[in-house]
Amino acid sequence: MKTNNIKVGVSNKEGQLGFVFSRGGHREGSGRKGIGVTKKVSLTLTEETWNKIDDHCTDNKVSRSEVIRNILESYFSQ
Incomplete structure (x- = not known):
């Protein structure tokens, strides 16, 4: 029978205890x-506009967030 040892160590975050793994797991x-900065917003658009955004995402293999971010950054960089 294989024995898995678990180590408990002090995290880098204000002395919190955490599990220490020899492989994988979260690393600072x-x-x-x-x-x-991520801020959540709710955006109301027509069904037609959402469909155009979704079609663009599919055609260009990008996320909605990326499309909307690019539109906003382009608008505000003028």
Whole structure:
């Protein structure tokens, strides 16, 4: 029978306890880097506009967030 040992260690976050893994798991600084501040908004558009956005997303293999972000950044960079 295989024995899995679990280690408990001090996290880098204000002395919180956390599990320490020899492989994988959360590592400080890992993952996709943020590109800005995330704020949740609710946006009401016509069905036709949403369909155009979705078609653009499908055709260009991008997310809705990326399309809307590009539109807003283009507008405000003028």
